[in-house]
Amino acid sequence: MRLTGFPLLVASSLLWAAGSSAATRPHYGGTLHVQMRAAPTSLDPSDSNQPGWFESRNLFSLMFDTLVSLDEQGKPEPALASSWLAEPGNQRWQILLRRGITFQDGAPVTSDAVAASLRRTNPTWKVFSEGEAVIIERDSAAPNLPAELTLPRNSIVKREGGKISGTGPFAVFQWDPGKRLSLAARDDYWDGRAFLDAIEIEMRKSFREQMISFDLGKAQVIEVAPEQAHRSGAEGRHVESSAPVELIALVFSHDSQSPEDGRQRQALALSIDRELLNTVVLQSGGEPAGGLLPNWMTGYGFLFPASIDLPLARQVRSEIPHTTSWTLGYDPADPTARVIAERIALNARDAGLGMQITNASSADLRLVRIPLISLDAQNALGELAAGLGLPQSKSAFSSVDDLYSAESKLLQSQRVIPLLHLRTAYEVSNMVKNWRTARDGSWRLLNVWLAAEKP
């Protein structure tokens, strides 16, 4: 073979040497520096006083495992449980545990410890150990139990003397509540030691502070506001986004008081220009939403209208003899929320409805942001309903029709008006390899590793 026949190839190999990154086999070691806006003050997944932040869920997943996890398609797969089976009727479940797993304090994971953990977060469940298995008995059929076990609150936690310990890939090294969390990789993690040695997470950092830290090289992963994600990407920054997984909605403080009240709520829902909110205010950082769950999760979301219909809104308004002027509350710490609230008040006035925005704690309706905490649609709807204070369906869903009926019923209550589903976005340094933001916005840090040098 004549070497002269390959000048182009030689040139290309030299170009690789000059301009390529070190995309090689993963390296062990290093500390990943992350910053976030949220400021959780508890690391206990069962602490119901903590807001349902994405960030909390992501932090929990570093320190704790659940019995079951969901794959990218939302299908349950084994985690701490090696398998599970249900008796006919799906009320009684037997969960078989993976062997040889320990908590971070070195204690073995036993069926007793797992049962105690689940009992604490699910007082209505009957949970007990039976040999190496855990038995869960429910009041009614629970065909979706494996998916339910993937919820962060069902993380397996050992509590002893006021201390909590998990089985996750990282152990707490230092914890300054609401400010800083230092985690160290566990060498004995059952699913393989993480490539990273440590993770340093700084909390309560505004988007601006995070961006400055990133540009100074003090953080390698930061959050990006949905309205900034598109621009950051266009500027050549490495931005990773989830599917639209955070619901922005209007939630009324009480049920509809009368048919006129219901008609007025209908007129408001018809008057809102969600498309404009998404494209102008949020710079296409999400999708207009007519339903509670996004279409990518259910397949039927398009059935709930999300388009503005001002003529119909005005017509409905004209049929109401006396309307009430509402107050619309928003989170004063969220600058985008104020802009959205102002746009909604304008839309309402266009339809002939009176509305004043307020950052006071009491208001007739509030602008809220609620994360969809699970890839499983039934779980996501249940958690969403709980978060919005809406009545939850008691019956199990066996089909997509059931899910649609349940979501329709929640919307028909007129307690909530969905507006948008937002994406979560992160800017990730080029030194961080294998970073992947899952569809639901969750981190998958086990396979993340740091390149030795900046390309």
Next chain:
Amino acid sequence: MRSANVNAVYNARIPHMRAPSSRFPRAACLFVLMLMRAPMILASDWRPPEEQLARKIAAATGPGAVALDLVNRSSVNRPDVEEIRRGLLTELAALGVRFVNADQAAATVQITLSENLQNYVWVAEIHQGNNDASVVMVATPRSSPAAIEHPASALVIHKTLLWIDESRILDVALVNSSPQHMIVLEPESVVLFKFQDGRWQQEESLPLSHSRPRPRDLRGRLALRKDHLFDAYLPGTFCRSTPTAPLAINCYESDDPWPLGTDQSGLSAFFTPTRNFFTGALSPGIEKQTTVKAFYSAAVLPRDKYKLWIFATVDGQVHLLDGVTDQTGGKLGWGSDIASVRSGCGLGGQVLVTSNIDNASETVTAFEIADREPVAVSQPAEFSGSITALWADSDGTGAIAVSQNSETGRYEAYRLSITCGQ
């Protein structure tokens, strides 16, 4: 709980629990299809959901005149959409529904083909008179994305697909026997296949016992032996097959050195039991050189009076060792995995090298080293995902490459060989 077990109903098969019987036909079919370079078509059977949805629509409208429209919001391709449309019309007609224009219809039906994470969701919105629309829907599981067919190309490096698996493939060894056998090393088992009736048929699956958690980016190597079938090396674990039938495997915790290069290389190296690289300690050494920097992979090029060893070290550099000197090749843009191939072309032997470019797909290129300067001597062979293993095969005439398909997530094992004069 005894009675509970007796009456238990299992959940759907857990993905990590493979059903051996189902794994063979899929992979074998893919293998045969790849060999034949035939277009790959994963046809879906739309008839059950067509029947189901048609029944639901007819139950709502009753027999009579209906105006029907169909919109596709899913990833179903256009020919399939047409097939579904025809199927639905046929099913509805069989149930007494007639199709007319909207102005003549007693009911209008808007069908939307949608999807969620796991299913295709077909929704029918039925409008009758001034009533609110009624909605019926059916869900049917989504098929896996079809494999992408790459056009045939005149590459010097030839890829032959050996096996595809959901589970990580660490190494593959082809045994020259009649019929031919193939050994596949996976994290939890060694699987033995026999080539019969034009396809690989699983003969045995031997579980690998281990007490310590496996490290991430798990690696492993098979070595064919003369006095027994094979040895398997995994981090902190050594496994040896029995010399006689029935075939069994014995594993124990061990930090024994792994063989480098080919059977004839005569060099081994110690592998870090909790990481993904070799420590750098060599056994017995390259003449006087017994250590090198920690490395991911090694290749050997025979010279007239010595062997030139090439190491892809953990720090991203390439080291050339000849028994006397340790020359740093600098950062050549090579990836972590290299393997030598004795092709008989050019200088006789080449080094196959993975690329180091961040990309959804990865490449392997053949290099020759004449005067300590590596020169690319082939076009890059492309893979549809990152390469997770690259080992020289036992006789040194080829290499085994495993890539994880970035679309399907499956692991694909190939034998790479080099041919001359193209």
